[in-house]
């Protein structure tokens with residue numbers, strides 16, 4: 001980036017860095033001021049989630065607040081236009097993208113967000129992964145969660161067309177497990193919950209939207 005003749009947008013001295021969407025000198029006070037101004041820009045924004053699953057809605061709220069600041073999150077029932085338990089990264093991504101775009105169309109919002117859990121196979125192991133897509137009406141950004149290996153019976157049932165959540169309920173004895181701690185919560189004694197996986201995927205999808213990164217994407 002060319003800093004020739006560029007002035008710090010806070011104090012007017014020679015600019016040496018580009019941060020929070022501003023040319024800045026390296027003075028701590030200027031950097032702090034620019035950070036405050038950039039956060040102030042992210043006042044209440046409406047974010048529409050393409051799901052009514054409380055785990056996903058809460059995860060989107062926490063992920064956005066961690067990265068972009070205060071938001072109002074609304075969950076809406078939309079079609080993913082993929083199977084109920086997608087297999088393969090491509091189909092899972094498509095489900096998340098469709099949810100994000102459909103939610104964006106349904107609600108007057110700044111961002112539409114889709115989170116889709118899918119099953120990916122690697123080396124004969126079946127991994128549960130969450131894909132998040134954030135759509136702003138023009139471009140989408142994408143992120144993935146940590147993945148964990150599904151117990152064999154769960155993976156086999158998904159391949160037979162039985163949603164993972166159903167088998168997960170049988171294994172754990174927890175009704176609607178996909179709408180609370182998730183199979184991952186049961187398997188890890190709540191050290192990691194499904195909300196954590198969903199929130200991670202949201203934060204990953206927001207990296208390209210952080211002020212300091214925008215010009216890199």
Ligand SMILES: O=P(O)(O)OP(=O)(O)OP(=O)(O)OC[C@H]1O[C@@H](n2cnc3c(O)ncnc32)[C@H](O)[C@@H]1O
Nearest residue numbers: 051053085116117163164165168178182183184194
């Ligand atoms: O209402 P939606 O948004 O569809 O919420 P969902 O829980 O069905 O979420 P997905 O469609 O994205 O998930 C596809 C399937 O994967 C299951 N699933 C994924 N991760 C899970 C977990 O950690 N615990 C239980 N089920 C899980 C989920 O229950 C679904 O049957």
Ligand SMILES: [Mg+2]
Nearest residue numbers: 080084085163
């Ligand atoms: Mg579902």
